[in-house]
Amino acid sequence: MPSVLLTESIALELGAQEPWPQDVKLFQPYEVEQILLPDNANCLAVQAFLKMCGLDFEVEPRSNAEYMSPSGRVPFIKCGAFVVAELDPIISFVNHKGISLSDKLDSVQKADMRAYMSLINTVLANAEVYEEIENCCSALSERLENRPYFFGDRPTELDAQVFGHLFTILTTPLPNNRFASIVRGYPNLIELCKLVEKEYFERTAEA
Structure with missing residues (x-):
């Protein structure tokens, strides 16, 4: 079966019928090369999300990863017959397999989580204005308060996304x-x- 870009719910449902394969590959650019800050952040966010879900995958660095991606963006995963690019579609794909980090949240909390994830996509992914970064971090800090994760003791998709972006900002020279x-x-x-x-x-x- 050829690799397909998951743009329709039918394809997602087909993918959901299959168990998570052992040979899933996550394609991303070589970190030592000139990788854009938002791209690096997204790659790290997807890795964090998959790890939080307890799903096996292998990172496959490629110099032409963005050209291999069905959307032209990185990262993307090759999962059985399916190729899925970028964080949100990958989250949807995993959710359709009955795996979710936020299934214990109520509808208000889920809406709250989506709002913060949208804020990160808007501000941190297009980081140009310092004041916007400050406002975004302030909002995230107020929401987190003194909890280990944004919604208590278990991480959600939001924690994976925040980690990807902030860790990249902190560690990129x-x-x-x-x-x-x-x-x-x-x-x-x-x-x-x-x-x-x-x-x-x-x-x-360590494992």
């Missing part, structure tokens, strides 16, 4: 990384990044 200085002004967001890294990346590496 730039000549004048004022974005990182802004993020460091919010200790609870830093703690969230440390927690996700420890729980889902260091532990996986």
Whole structure:
């Protein structure tokens, strides 16, 4: 069966009928190359999301990853006969398999989560204005408060997305990384990044 871009619910439902394969590959550019900040953030967010779901995958770096992607964006996963690109469609694909990080949230919390994820997509993915970054981090920090994750003791899709973007901002060497200085002004967001890294990346590496 040829690889297809998942743009219709029919395709999603077909994919949902199959168990998660053992040989799922996540394609992304080489990190050492000139990878754009938002692309790097999205790759990390998808990795964090899949790890939080407990799903096996192997990272497959390719220099031409964006040209291989059905949407022209990275990352994308090859899961059986299906090719799915970018965080939101990958979340939908996984959800259709009956796997969700936010299934315990009520409808108000789910709407809240989607609103914050939209804010991140709008502001952090197109980070150009410092004031917008400041406002976004402030809103996220207020929502997180002193909880380990945004909605309590379990991570959701929002935590994966925030980790991807903030960790990338904090760890990417730039000549004048004022974005990182802004993020460091919010200790609870830093703690969230440390927690996700420890729980889902260091532990996986040890295993």
